[in-house]
Amino acid sequence: MAESDFSAELKEVQAQLDALTARKIELENALKSARLTQLKQSQNIQSKKITIVGGRGKLGQLFVRMFAQLGHQLSVLEPSDWPNAEAILAGQDLVIISVPINLTLSVIEQVTQFIEPHTILADLTSIKQKPVEKMLSCHTGPVLGLHPMFGPDVDNIQDQVVAYCQARDMAECQWVLDSLVLLEAKLEAVSAESHDKAMSFIQVMRHFSTFLYGFHLKQENPKLSELIALSSPIYRLELAMVGRLFAQDPQLYADIIYSNPENFDLLKRFSKRLQAGIELLEKGDKQLFIQEFEEVHHWFGEYADHFLAESKRLLKAAHLS
Numbered sequence: 001m002a003e004s005d006f007s008a009e010l011k012e013v014q015a016q017l018d019a020l021t022a023r024k025i026e027l028e029n030a031l032k033s034a035r036l037t038q039l040k041q042s043q044n045i046q047s048k049k050i051t052i053v054g055g056r057g058k059l060g061q062l063f064v065r066m067f068a069q070l071g072h073q074l075s076v077l078e079p080s081d082w083p084n085a086e087a088i089l090a091g092q093d094l095v096i097i098s099v100p101i102n103l104t105l106s107v108i109e110q111v112t113q114f115i116e117p118h119t120i121l122a123d124l125t126s127i128k129q130k131p132v133e134k135m136l137s138c139h140t141g142p143v144l145g146l147h148p149m150f151g152p153d154v155d156n157i158q159d160q161v162v163a164y165c166q167a168r169d170m171a172e173c174q175w176v177l178d179s180l181v182l183l184e185a186k187l188e189a190v191s192a193e194s195h196d197k198a199m200s201f202i203q204v205m206r207h208f209s210t211f212l213y214g215f216h217l218k219q220e221n222p223k224l225s226e227l228i229a230l231s232s233p234i235y236r237l238e239l240a241m242v243g244r245l246f247a248q249d250p251q252l253y254a255d256i257i258y259s260n261p262e263n264f265d266l267l268k269r270f271s272k273r274l275q276a277g278i279e280l281l282e283k284g285d286k287q288l289f290i291q292e293f294e295e296v297h298h299w300f301g302e303y304a305d306h307f308l309a310e311s312k313r314l315l316k317a318a319h320l321s
């Protein structure tokens with residue numbers, strides 16, 4: 001066969017593959033929707049009235065779409081809707097607050113002037129202690145704190161973790177958790193205090209050190225195009241993880257980092273350890289560095305090997321190794 005025949009056949013095979021992939025996605029979505037309807041009927045989840053305050057925002061829109069898939073009746077309340085708040089919030093089974101963190105407490109105060117005592121009040125805020133305390137103090141009915149541990153760019157919430165804080169009247173709130181389980185989210189119960197402590201390590205330290213990495217690159221001013229061209233896929237991925245932070249909303253990251261003064265203490269200790277690491281290097285004794293490295297390895301214990309295997313799997317799945 002001539003070269004042109006190979007390339008014509010290759011094109012044809014690619015077109016068939018594309019068509020099959022599109023059909024596969026179509027069938028997967030249809031199957032998911034049929035399963036949801038069946039599960040909803042079998043678990044007798046009734047259609048509920050839900051308002052998402054901030055429901056046109058990034059995360060709010062996702063939750064509007066997810067709850068609507070289960071047949072619940074959704075409405076949203078945005079800044080221009082406050083003159084109609086009484087009508088929008090009347091008779092709601094669930095009201096979810098999903099506004100920027102710095103407005104959350106004042107919006108809770110506003111919302112609770114209108115909602116009825118039986119209405120479940122919940123929030124999606126990335127911090128939990130202050131919003132949960134505020135909801136409990138302003139509302140007499142059921143209260144549920146939620147924190148979706150993912151960004152708004154996911155297609156659905158299957159296998160995504162949603163942390164929840166049991167605040168008041170959990171029996172009344174059970175259908176909300178059941179709805180999330182139906183959508184195949186993984187629920188993780190946690191107290192608001194433990195949640196915020198864990199987030200200091202998971203989010204605050206991560207975001208701040210990523211911010212510093214970008215801040216440092218900016219000052220050093222290397223040629224980014226050259227760094228990218230010379231990076232293997234895994235280093236490019238690491239650079240992408242830094243760069244992607246700066247393509248997102250700085251207000252959200254500022255709110256998360258500034259949310260709790262204890263975060264600053266943690267970051268100051270981090271900075272001291274950075275300095276201690278430099279002093280270690282300046283001693284010029286590689287053996288000392290290796291010893292510290294081994295001690296951190298020991299601290300990670302079996303998680304170190306587990307993380308190595310898991311990251312290898314992820315990189316392979318993303319065709320990066």
Ligand code: NAD
Binds near residue numbers: 053056057077107125
């Ligand atoms: P966003 O800025 O995209 O959306 C906020 C929405 O709130 C907007 O539609 C805005 O118009 C609305 N709003 C602002 N002020 C309002 C007011 N006074 N009354 C009514 N509506 C008002 O923000 P987002 O990223 O969707 O975040 C919302 C919440 O979700 C935050 O609490 C955040 O901590 C939490 N969260 C976000 C993410 C994420 O990755 N985006 C992840 C987990 C949790």
